[in-house]
Amino acid sequence: MPAPLKYYQKANHVVAAAVSLCVVDIISVILRFYTRRRERHSLKADDWIMIPALLITIGIGICLVYGVSQGALGSSEDIPPELLGSALDVSYEQLGTAFKVEFSTISMLPLTLGSVKASFLFFYRRIFSVNKTTDKFLISMIVTVAIWTVTFFFAVVFECGLNFWAIWGDSLKVENLTAHCVKTMDLALSIGITDFITDVVIIIIPVPLIWRLNLSTGKKIAASAVFLLGAVTIGASLTRLIIITQDRHKNVVFNPHEDEILVITEYLYWGMIECGVGVFVACLPTLQFLLREFSFKSIIDSTGSLLGSRESKMEYVNTNRDIHVGRTFGISFSERRSTSTRSLPMHARGISRDSHTLKTEAYPMGDYKNSGAV
Template sequence: MSFDTGYWTTPSHVIAAGIGLSILDIAFVSLRFAARKKQRQPLKADDWLLVPATLLNIGIGIAMVYGVSRHSLAYPFEVPAEADGNGLLVATEQISLEGKIQWAYTLMLPLALGFTKASFVCFYRRIFAVNRSSKTNIFLVGMIVFIIIWMAAFFFAFLFQCRLNFWALWTSPIAILEHCVSDTPINFALTITDVVTDVIILITPIPLVWRLKLTSVRKLAVTAVFLLGAVTVLASIVRLAMTTKILQVGFDPNVDAILTSFIYWGMAESGIAVFVACLPTLWILFKGWSWNHLVRVARSIADSSLSSLRLIRTRTSGSKEDLATGYSVNGTSLRKLSTSTPSESPFAADAQLMSTTDSRDIELGRV
């Protein structure tokens, strides 16, 4: 079976993914920490777990960029003339560096994915499992234990793929065939269980939200926030499809695009997962931007250009005096954005949910 290359095997796209996703993760994890500060909430496990996940993604990104700079990724293999076209016999600097990058990638990816999955589940515990003896908490703790076992199992499986003959992975293809077990079953197991756990993590909060005593509209709004995780599921499914195609082709030392594709889609999934894990928390940074407020602002603009100019100027300047006094538009007082309550807007429930994560009212359904 032939392997079709795509944009993800070109040097520019590999570098863009390595740098772009790393910067994206750093930015959103920083915003997550800023959101916690704004909430006046302590940093907990769900926040800190994204730090090693981000560092591991940065490590993969650095390996990708360095591999491209040394022509070990996204460039054709250079087979010496004395090899007579048989790539299995090649032992060049290019092949050696590629083997080292692949080994580092296979060790970092399960850890990065595992830390991110654990962050999702710990975030659910922060919100829903106030009562530590509840079935919800027991289930979520069990999920965390499973994720820890999952990431450790695949880390050590790749670490000892060649037993203690680590050098075989960056010597030559023939050395890998002689001293290492096939990594095809390991990679299949990793990608399949990755998708399954992502789906479970995605659907876990849905029944928990619908148990709360909220209106249907508010439940849908909060559910939509958690369903942002569907982006991660989609990324893992795409990686599963690409990995399946790659592994069906089998190892071919004369096709350089296979390993490049393998690493590119792994970085794509892991980088997107960290980004998506931060999204529910970042709603607090936009607290007060509900539909009711947007409608009021729109009506104000239509009714009084002067009042709307004052409203826009205050939003952009952040004047303490204006925020303290509020506005009066056509005789109707507009509340400050920072003082909205769940009863004012069907979409304020998620802001309250994120800003009162340690309250027992969530567990008792009094959100």
Template sequence: MAPYQHYYEKPGYVIAACMVLSVIDIVVVVLRIWARLKKKEPFKADDWFIIPALLNTLGIGISMTFAVSQHALAYRTVIPADFRGSTTTLITPQIILASQVEYAFGLMLCLGLGCVKISILSFYLRIFSVTRETMTHKAMVGLTALIAAWMTAFFFTNLLVCKGNFWAYWSSAVNLQKFCPGTTYKSLVFAISDFITDVVILAAPIPLVWRLNMPTKRKIAVSVVFLVGAGSVVASLIRMVQIISLFRKGFNPNDDEIYLITTNLYWGMISCGVGIIAACLPTLHSLPKHWNLLTIVDSARSILKMSSRRSLLDDTDHPDTRGVAVGRPYTQNAGFSNTSVRLQSKKSYQHSLKPEEFPMDDLRGYEVV
């Protein structure tokens, strides 16, 4: 009986995820760079780290797409008609290519996810850290150092998983278990730690945003921008659940090896791709105002209010109201300011930041309460 094939194990879905996310990631990173150049601002740490994150994500997408084109991913394992041995000893070009792509994926995933996390934390550090003496600054620096160590440790763990016997990784399942012990366990630890750090990084800015002295609707809008990264958290959660299930079940010769590899790579690609979008979205503040997310939301709300008002006026035979402007840009009185921001902690000390040091114009002019 042929094993059930989930949607994320099918060729069309795999290629679509790789191509769509790769294109979107390129667009948001280019827009991020353009926004920096447009305002003549220097590149900061969060900008630099997003570039290797993008390159590794593109590497994952390209390698997966190539593997699918060669039927090494998203297709059933092909067993030669004249093969009579155990499938655990089977070695075919299909299995070799799939395993090689999986090995490269493990290295690129560590670097890609690590750089995305560091980029986001560096961004937080620039927004919410007023001085080096604050607990926020120390917490962000400590978490960034932890992520850097996490990325480095797992990169070399994956690189040397077979203790120099690289050929064993793209050999038979028997050789993999013999020369690369604990592969599934290491994948499990990586997946769990990836999910936990994603949750911590996703939740970190929310209480800081809600401490700002700004209108509630602005806090909600800014929080939504930060919570775009929830998509990456969901992808890492699904990937973690898949690996935990595999770990509990143990090795099963009836499982299709190609499908298992495809599942692992698919959700890793989703996690990296969405992570880059989440890291870039808050920094695209220098785009034209009609591209600004908060402005679009506010304009849409104005249009709905005006439509409702017109309906009421029509019901009361009010004179024609055509020509009334329904979309208004944000002004300084609406909560935006291009001047230096002043943040005030509960200890009542103040510190001014230069405009170029505070990348989210939407938060300027508000105090910490």
């Protein structure tokens, strides 16, 4: 009696994950652009790069839904009775379609994951790039991610060299893959390990920079929490890495006692989860401002209207004047200036109109310069 399917091996779960994450990502990216436009900020590299990340993620979702519709994902092997031998020795349509869907999907994985990582790094550069040391480090990370993306994209595309027929041919079978292609699980494991390591590094980059700012502890914690929302992506990449490691240890690939269709389904499902969650999480810092604006402001305005008072609205407006990085993701990083200081003209406070604009958008972490950070 075959073992019951795990939830991520079932057709309905695969389709639900693909469709729901694509919808969430589409909404998130649209709201990201809407928020930037609403704040009258020009779109930067970290915004634009989310478009290819979204489109490729949608492509992965389409591949998964197509695979399920053809019975090539989310179901057990169904070897025609007229074929003699194990699934490793015979060629049949179901497994051939599964291989094609797998190849198409894993070719897109490095591109999506690389785009998401690059978006985070470009965002950090826009926020934290206030000295040469930080800027050089962030640029080096961007270059590293670019090399990682290109390297593993071509490694997957040419995993069988120029023998593309081994994957796309009419007589697809495992025997051809073992004879003409690299060890699939070793390639998948190398992608998983490097993907997880770069995710961890990228997520923790803002934390030491924030804690060197001249801010109260509460504001440092709040700011760190916003950036650490990206840890959700780490969880997804870690889960996929654990599954790949377990599958490699059990040698499930090219094992006549394992269901190849379910093995492929498991791997592609968690790839979709990581890409879908990654796109959504990359948009969260920008969407924080939108959520704060609609919730906090609407409550204050409603309360002021109910009490017939304008003080609450005026307090909200005055508070907004002191938000620097809050213009980017809805959290105030600057201490409130005294009333006497705010009442002075900008030139009397040593701030030009242009430099003030630069600080609130291009370099909202301007206070970092005066914090003694290296």
